[in-house]
Amino acid sequence: MNEIVKGKQSLLFLHAPRIVSASSVVGSKESEGPLRKLFDRAEKDDLFGAQTWEEAESTMQKEACMTALCKAGISAEEIRYLFGGDLLRQGIATSMGVEDFRIPMFGLYGACSTSGEALALAAMSASAGYGKYMLAVTSSHFGSAEKEFRFPLGYANQRPLSAQWTVTGSGAFIVGGADEGRKTDERTVPEMSGVPEQSRRFGHVCISGITVGKIVDYGLKDSQNMGACMAPAAMDTIMRNFGDMGRTAAYYDRIITGDLGYIGSSILTDLMKGQGQDIRGRHLDCGMTIFDRETQDTHAGGSGCGCAAVTLAAYVLPKIESGEWGRVLFVPTGALMSTVSFNEGASVPGIAHGIVLEHF
C-alpha cells in the first residue's frame, strides 16, 4: 500500500497533477447569465449550426476540447487518454463529439457528477505516470436532456418549481503530471501579454487529492426534485473527504457542489449541520451561480454535467489560478436514474465525487 491512499475512499497525490488548461462552451441562456463574460465561447444559436440537439451537444464537446488544447498549446496527439461522458443514453454526445480527435478513450457515466469522475480518473492516470497529458470532458444540453428525460421541447412540457434547468454547455480540462505547471509561467509572460486571462494556460492549479463517491440512496423517487435526491450523496462525499484527510470545512476556502440548486443546497446545509459541520459562508453551488435567480426563470437552478463543468472552467479555476482561493473542494453531484427506472418506480440514488483543487 502506498502513502497516497487515504482513509476509505480518498487519494492524496504525493506528486499532485496539474490542471493545465480548461475551456467552457455554452448556449444562449447561459450567455445571458451572471458568468456571461467568463465563458470561452457563448453561442446564441443553441443548435450550434447542427440539425439535432444531440449533434449540437457533440459540437459543443468538440469545441470545448479544441479550446482546451489550444489554451494548453498542445495537439490532440499529445493527449494520452480521454475521459468523457454526458447525460444521453449510451453517452452518444461524447462518442460523436470526440471521435475525430482519435484519442484513446474511456467513456463514463456518472450523471451530473461526470466532470468529477473524469477529473478523478485523469488525475489518477497523470499522477501514476500513464502519460503526459489527459483530457477530461463532459457536456449537457437543455434540448437533448429534455428530450431524453422528459418530453421534446415542442411539447411545451410544464415544469414543477423543484425542477432544475439543464445547462447547455461543455467543459474540457487538460490534466498533466506534476512536472506540468509553474515552469510554463515564463513561457506565458512574453507570449501572452494582451491575451485575456481566461484564454491562458494555467500555471498554478493542481489536483491535490480526490474522494471517490459511493451511491447513496435515501429512497426518494421524485425525478423532478433532483437536488433533494443528490444532497445526501454530496454530504456523504464531503464528510468522507473530511474524515479521510483529517480536515474540517475550515480547511477549504470554498466547497463547491455541482448542481444541487436552491432546494438541494438548503438540504445539504442542514445535513452538514447535523454532522456538526457548518458550511454556510464557504458553500457555493454551480447550479445557483450560473443563472440569475431574479431575471432568469430556471425554478430551482441550473443542472446537468455541463453546469458544474463550465462553472469550474470559467469561474472557479481562474480564482484558484490567481490565488484568490487557495483550497477548493469541488463536488459535482449526479442523480442516477433513467426514464425506464423512473417509470418502473425505482428510487433515484445520488453519487458525488470530490476533487481537491489547490493553488500552488
Next chain:
Amino acid sequence: MNEIVKGKQSLLFLHAPRIVSASSVVGSKESEGPLRKLFDRAEKDDLFGAQTWEEAESTMQKEACMTALCKAGISAEEIRYLFGGDLLRQGIATSMGVEDFRIPMFGLYGACSTSGEALALAAMSASAGYGKYMLAVTSSHFGSAEKEFRFPLGYANQRPLSAQWTVTGSGAFIVGGADEGRKTDERTVPEMSGVPEQSRRFGHVCISGITVGKIVDYGLKDSQNMGACMAPAAMDTIMRNFGDMGRTAAYYDRIITGDLGYIGSSILTDLMKGQGQDIRGRHLDCGMTIFDRETQDTHAGGSGCGCAAVTLAAYVLPKIESGEWGRVLFVPTGALMSTVSFNEGASVPGIAHGIVLEHF
C-alpha cells in the same frame, strides 16, 4: 515519463496486477450452450426473481459481484474502487445492481467493450497502488437490451440474419496489486480440496498490459449488423497492441474478441490479413463460443457486455490459470450508438480495448 508507457495507446505494467477471482452469472439460453458447465450460476428464470428485465439485470450484477468476492475470500469493504457499466440508458442496471455494496464507484459506458474498459481501469488503479483490490463488473440482458435498442419482447420483433443475440449474463472480476496471486496457492491447497476448480481464487493470472482503444468509424449505419461496425475497431486495437509492444500475432496463444460474431469475425480476419497478420487458428470470438451455432438459433452469434465478460470469467481465465494458454490478448468490442443516434441517421462507430492476460 515512465517505462510502463508503451507506444501511443498502451501501458505495460512493471508490476503486473493480478486477476484474483472472476465470476459468471447467466440466464437460461446460456445455460443450454456449450459453456453451460463452466458458469458459476446459470438461472432458468431469466427474471432472476425480479419484476422487470432491468431489475433482473441488476440482480445478476449483484450476484456476480458477491460470487467474485466470495471466491477471492474478501469482503466488499476491502474493495477500494468499483468500475462498472452496462448497455442500458444511464447505466441503470449497474447503479441499481451495485449500490448495496457501498463501494466508491466509477460508472462506465463502453457499449460491449465495457468489460475491457473496466478491467483496464481496475488494472491501472491496482498497479498504481491506489488500493489493494478493485472490482470490475459488467452485464447485459436479452430482455432489457431488446427493450432498450429494438422493441419489447412481447412485440415478437423479427431479426435479420446479421443480428446477434444479446447474452443474458454478468461477469465480475477482482483485480489486485502485484503482491496478490501466487502466494495464495498455499492457502488454497488445504482449504480447497474438493472445491471445483471454477470456484477457486486464481493464483496465476495477471494483466501484464493494456491497449486503450480509440473510436473507429467506417461510416457503417446498420445497427442490426454490429459485428461489421465493430470489426474495424478490433483490428485497430490489435494492430496498435502489436505496434506499441513490438509483437506479432504469434506472441499470443489466443486473440479473443468480445462479440464480433460470425460476420464481424470474418471481417476481422480479412482486415488483419490486409495488415499482414494471420490470426486464423489463434482467434476466438466470445460471441461464437457462448452459443451453439447448430442447435441454438442466434443468427450471427452472441453479443452484449455480458457475452465477453462471462466467457472470459468461465472459459478463458481458467485456461490461463491452468497454464493451457500462456498469453491471451482479450479484446472486447463495442458499437457506439443509441436508438436516437440511429433514428437520426448517424453512423455506428466502434471501440475496442485490449487486455493482455498472462499465466505467471
